[in-house]
Amino acid sequence: MSTLQVHVRHRWDLDPRDAVRLQAHLRQRVETRDRLPEVTAVGGVDVGFEDEGRTARAAVVVLSFPSLTLMEYAIARAPVTFPYVPGLLSFREIPVVLEALQKLRALPSLLLCDGQGYAHPRRLGIASHLGIVCDLPTVGVAKTLLVGRHEPVPDIRGTWRPLVDGGETVGAALRTRAGVKPVYVSAGHRISLETALRYVMACVTRYRLPETTRWAHRLASHPEKAAAGTE
DNA sequence: GCGACAG
């Protein structure tokens, strides 16, 4: 079906040193202002591994918004060609994600990614990188911190505190649910932090992670088992 | 030099 258009094409088989250089170049294209259509569908992306880490498996889901009903999903597998290096996650995971995205009948209005967006050493986490490559609005939702510090977040659902790095607010620690650790939200591409926070909360029901991430995670780590609860 | 370090 491929409704996917790759707007920025570049090689992925780089060594860590060149990857860092490319990030410094691509970061200039990150848009932190709102430039998104009416959101009628939200997507979720996640990547899992098999074969002792030799094969990457990407799962992309599309949920209706704001009802959050599963509309469609796609899974893709590809050999792993880049090592896990903090700060260079996108070079390891985006290639397979692109393959999964091409299988969708229709792309979502907004994509929530597993990992950081702007809250990155060079301000180009996987969410931002993917957003630039596909020219799609994206948001970064990470379970743990990569960079930045923040004040304690009140244990009240929906509250957040700015994530500051190098004297700049790069994201937010958001309490999606009382009693659990906060998640780290940052702008990916074509969206502001404030708007990103609104959409993340709109995708959260009774768990710590947004439904998009939960669906994608299940499909990426237990494909057949998760697919069962789809029909 | 030392510690930190998304998934």
Added chain:
DNA sequence: ATCTTGTCGC
């Protein structure tokens, strides 16, 4: 990320 059962607490 991944290997894995029970267990503590609301």
